[in-house]
Structures are given as structure tokens and as C-alpha cells.
Amino acid sequence: MSDDRLAHRKSSRRLRILYPNGSPAANQPIDIRQTRHAFLFGCGAFDAVALANAAPGDPARDMLEDRLSKWLEIFNYGTLPFYWGRFEPEQGNPHTDEILRAARWLNARGVAVKGHPLCWHTVSAPWLLERSNAEILDLQLARIRRDVADFAGEIDMWDVINEVVIMPIFDKYDNGITRICKELHRVPLIKEVFAAAREANPRATLLLNDFNTSIDYEILIDGCLAAGVQIDAIGIQSHQHQGYWGADKLHAVLERFSSFKLPIHFTENTIISGAIMPAHIEDLNDYQVEDWPTTPEGEDRQARELSDMINILFAHPLVEAFTIWDHADGKWLNAPSGIIRRDNTEKPAHYAMRELVKGAWSTHESAHTDSNGELTVSGFQGDYMISCGDRTAGFSLRKGELEPLDVGLSE
Numbered sequence: 001m002s003d004d005r006l007a008h009r010k011s012s013r014r015l016r017i018l019y020p021n022g023s024p025a026a027n028q029p030i031d032i033r034q035t036r037h038a039f040l041f042g043c044g045a046f047d048a049v050a051l052a053n054a055a056p057g058d059p060a061r062d063m064l065e066d067r068l069s070k071w072l073e074i075f076n077y078g079t080l081p082f083y084w085g086r087f088e089p090e091q092g093n094p095h096t097d098e099i100l101r102a103a104r105w106l107n108a109r110g111v112a113v114k115g116h117p118l119c120w121h122t123v124s125a126p127w128l129l130e131r132s133n134a135e136i137l138d139l140q141l142a143r144i145r146r147d148v149a150d151f152a153g154e155i156d157m158w159d160v161i162n163e164v165v166i167m168p169i170f171d172k173y174d175n176g177i178t179r180i181c182k183e184l185h186r187v188p189l190i191k192e193v194f195a196a197a198r199e200a201n202p203r204a205t206l207l208l209n210d211f212n213t214s215i216d217y218e219i220l221i222d223g224c225l226a227a228g229v230q231i232d233a234i235g236i237q238s239h240q241h242q243g244y245w246g247a248d249k250l251h252a253v254l255e256r257f258s259s260f261k262l263p264i265h266f267t268e269n270t271i272i273s274g275a276i277m278p279a280h281i282e283d284l285n286d287y288q289v290e291d292w293p294t295t296p297e298g299e300d301r302q303a304r305e306l307s308d309m310i311n312i313l314f315a316h317p318l319v320e321a322f323t324i325w326d327h328a329d330g331k332w333l334n335a336p337s338g339i340i341r342r343d344n345t346e347k348p349a350h351y352a353m354r355e356l357v358k359g360a361w362s363t364h365e366s367a368h369t370d371s372n373g374e375l376t377v378s379g380f381q382g383d384y385m386i387s388c389g390d391r392t393a394g395f396s397l398r399k400g401e402l403e404p405l406d407v408g409l410s411e
Helices: 004-009 046-052 061-072 096-107 126-130 133-150 176-184 186-200 215-226 247-260 296-314 348-360
Strands: 010-018 029-037 040-044 077-081 112-116 157-162 205-210 233-240 264-271 319-324 364-368 374-380 382-388 391-397 405-408
Touching: 004 010, 010 382, 010 391, 029 374, 046 061, 046 077, 046 096, 077 096, 077 319, 096 112, 096 133, 126 176, 133 176, 133 186, 157 186, 176 186, 186 205, 186 215, 205 215, 205 264, 215 247, 233 247, 247 264, 247 296, 264 296, 296 319, 296 348, 364 374, 374 382, 374 391, 391 405
Parallel strands: 010 405, 040 077, 040 319, 077 112, 112 157, 157 205, 205 233, 233 264, 264 319
Antiparallel strands: 010 374, 029 364, 029 382, 382 391
């Protein structure tokens, strides 16, 4: 039975299948298989950095390869780390090569890559504190231009600036980025960093990203748009360590942020498969525990809640991407927030996601061409491979691409 809620995720196209000599493949059986989704089903890909840079014989390599093989069973979109204090702990010596290897490793496997983040007050470069505010701003903009240009073609999507709602009032510790945000104010700083990123890679998709889903974030976005900032997508975080948001809150958030008529990316999302963090904790980072185990009951709950969430998001026409933040347990805050366990064994959430992405929401069917070698293909938007005997060819179904297409089979 078709799901009308997902009609916006599908397209149809008339194809004419041609043999290498240009003649039509008339009255032939055709196998049609989707190879990649247009929707970005994502996950943090930090382990790709470790794998891409592991030396031959590294004892961790086997576990990393196994972990990434499970990652690739589901995801077509990965986020790589660009936290300035770790990416460039010593001024002038960024870890460009290490991250570039990971980006190329992912791209070679058909994975789109996003860099996160270019500007953030947390994990900021400590050596900025030795500088004046004017110098800090110059260094921040130069960092953006350098990194966006260096990774162009490998990474063409960026969380340009992260968690700006709290940025000028952040008081956990002193840092250079809070200093300049307090002086410049939020919108002028956003305008500067977006302009630098756009200059370095005009083709890049640039996001504003925040965990704050209150009216304050809406006011910030409105102010940016009024100031002429070209935001390509609104990033929304949902670290649900204190319990699943639920359908009502998800629908409410989607309704409010849809008013901007911009694409929406759920950029960082965690659902716990163990004990829920106590509700009185205001800053999730304040909850520090040595052991936070996953449980069978929690894993079943996580699978249900993750399935519910991604079903709601996939059905919304403005949502273009969803990123599970932790692939494996024991990452941020030592939480059981992954869809695989620490030992790489799969949780129910892994299978639930795989069934949706590669099962219910993936197109694989058989058809026959007519006497002109033509057929109409309908399915979920993305990339496809057709087979006719021992010959193959690729094509895509994309939103708005309706004109008939000639598809030439391989030699």
C-alpha cells in the first residue's frame, strides 16, 4: 500500500534504454535498483578519521573496519569534526591532511560529507585568548576561508556557526569566540562568517545550527534573513538524553521553523538506550558518570522512538537531512546513544533504521521496456542502477526532473 505522506519523496521519469550502438532495448526485462537516496540519512562519521589514518597493522583497524562497514549499511551522509581547538591546537598547524583522508574515504563510498563547525565558542582554539578582539575576528574569518577552500569538492556542506543563541552569554569559561560575539552581537558575526564561507566556496551548502528551539532561535533566524544572510538550511539539534521529545513536540518545532520556508536539517540527534538523564540537569555536559550502560528494555525503547522520529521527519517536505550523532555507545558524555554497542554489535535501532532506509523507503523492482525501448520508472528520489542482461546503466530521479531521458547501457 502506498503512503501518500511520502509522495513528495518520490518522482517518476520516462526512460528510453539504448544499447551501446544506439538502438533501443525493445521488449526487454529490466531490473531497477536504487543505489543512493536523495534524502540525507546521516550519522557522525568521526570513526572514519581514525580508520582513514590508521597505520597498517594497527590493532584497532579491524574493529574500525567492522564498525564502518555497519555504518555504510545505512548512511549516505557523514559529519566530520572541525572543532578549532582540536583541529588546530597549535596555530598554523591544522590537521587538514587527517580530516581530508577521512573525507576522501567517505566520498569514495558515495557518502556526502559535512564539516562541523567552523565557528563555535566551545572547543575553541585556546591561543585566541592571547589576541585582541579585532585579531580574533580576523583569525576566525581566515580560518573559515582556508578550511572551506581546502576541502572544496570533498566537503561542500558546513555548519558555519554553532549555538549562537547562547554564544555571547556563555559563561562556563573564557574563550575568544564569545568575546567577539559579545562585542559584535549575534547577527553581525553570523553575517561575517557566512560571507567568508560563501566567498571560499560559492557552491557550498551553509547551515546555521543550534540546540535552542525556543522563540530566541526563530528571532535570530529572522534577524539574519532581514540582514541579508543567505542561510541554505536551518540546523536543529535534538540531544534527547532526558527522554524522547515525542511526536507533539516534533510537530510543533517543525511547524514553527517551517515558517521560514527554508530546508531543515536535524543535525545532531541522540536517543538513549539506557537510563534517562535526570530532568533537573540544565546543561547536559554537567552529567558526568563513569558507567552508563545500555539495557535490553532501553534498546527496545530507543528503536521505537528513533523509528517514530525519523518517520515524522521523512514525511515533512522541508526536512532534507537527519543525522544520528553517535554511531556507537560511549561517545559524548559516555552515553548509550549509539545504534551499535561498544563492541560493535547491532542494537534493535540499527535494524529498525536499516529496514526503513534500505527496505521500506528504497525502490527495487522489475519492469519491461516497450517496443521503443521505453518505460516509466517511479520511486524514491535518488540514484539508480538498471540492469538489462549483463549490461548496466545509471540514472537519477530528482525533484523537478520530469523530461524524458535517454539511458545508454554499458558495453
